[in-house]
Amino acid sequence: MDYKNIRFVVEAGTAFITLNRPEALNSFTVEMHLEFRDALTRCADDQSIRCVLLTGEGRGFCAGQDLNDRAVAPGEASPDLGDSVAKYYNPVVRMITSMEKPVICAVNGVAAGAGANIALACDIVIAARSASFIESFCKLGLIPDSGGTWHLPRLLGMARAKAVAMLGPKISAEQAKEWGMIWDVIDDDQLVEQSREMATTLATQPTKGFAFTKQALYASATNTLDEQLELEKELMRAAGQTQDYKAGVDAFMNKRTPEFVGR
Template sequence: MTYESIQLSIEDGVATLTLNRPDKLNSFTQAMHLEVRDALARVQSDKSVRVMVLTGAGRGFCAGQDLSDRAVEPGSPGVDLGASVEQFYAPLVLTLRSLPMPVICAVNGVAAGAGANLALACDIVLAAKSASFIEAFCKLGLIPDTGGTWHLPRMIGMARATGLAMLGEKLSAEKAEEWGLIWRAVADEELMPEAMKMARHFATAPTKGLAFTKKALQASYANTLPQQLQLEADMMRELGYSHDYREGVAAFMAKRPAEFKGE
């Protein structure tokens, strides 16, 4: 597939996916969804990729849905927004959550609506200090989709989640860090250098162990403590036979840097 609204580069184990409709604040159209879906399939199938960075081109990260792509007028029949969620936004979130590698989101500007919740579906979120998060759905008579109603209360508690969802107020990157919504807010000029520094670290890290960590943390939302303890035992049993565990122990004993293969 030739991409028109995104960019994808893969180099030294790092896949960088850039939303590339800067004149529209990287808002989603159906065509953009299909391109992102194709890019994520390529990332998932490329065994050389050990970390992915998601970011946006221009002055915004993602303004959510491009409303002109499904414009409606008062009195018109409307559109089936549930179908849009089922066909595009839900699979996008589930794919990001299930990628067997760390996913870093570098929020370079406004992240609004589905764009805000797309960022929250990633594993580690870095944001420029000038960036902001807006759950803008309430201003259109909608609910926070793209996993927003699931992620927000778990990340920042019900009171703050309700306020963001029902008021649609802008949340600064620094406040988002203070609330625990994102990992870190950094100076604008440091965003991509910091994101790529982290990506290069993950590209040489024990990828299988990180993928299992990701799965275990996600499973903890639904599991009881006994179930989670059993999951930990099962995962540790498998990881104990991995190359990277043996290499990590050998490197520690020999006091040398480990050379992980991600397996």
């Protein structure tokens, strides 16, 4: 697929995906959704890609849905938003959360609506100091989609999640870090360099173990303690059979730097 609305580059085991509609704050159209999903599919399928870094071009990360792409003439029936969520937003959130490799999001400006929740679906979220997060759905009489009603209570607790969803405040990057929404805040002029450094470092690590870790952490949301202990047993058994575990042990015993391959 030729990409017109995103940039996709692979370097040294890391896939860099940049949302690239800066004139519209990288808001989603159907065409952009299809390109984004295609890029994520390539990341999932290509074993040489061991880490994904997502960011946005220009002054914003993503303003969510481009409402012009859903505009209807007066008197026409309203679009089926449930159909839109099912076809476009849910698949990319599922792909990010199930990706068997780390997905980093570098939020370079405003992340609003679905843009905020796609960012929060990533494994590690860092933000420029000038960045902000807005659950803007309430301004349109909608609900937080793209996993927002799942991630927000788990990241913020129910009290804050409800207030954020119903009031739609502009949450600064510093506030997001303080509340536990994101991992870290980076000076604006350092965001690109530090996010790339994090991604390229993770791409050299035991990424198969990261995949097992993601699986276990997501399962813990619904598992009982006994169920989680059993899952940990099975995943630890599988991790112990990987090439990376053998490489790590060998490097430790021989006091040298391990060379992980992600398998």
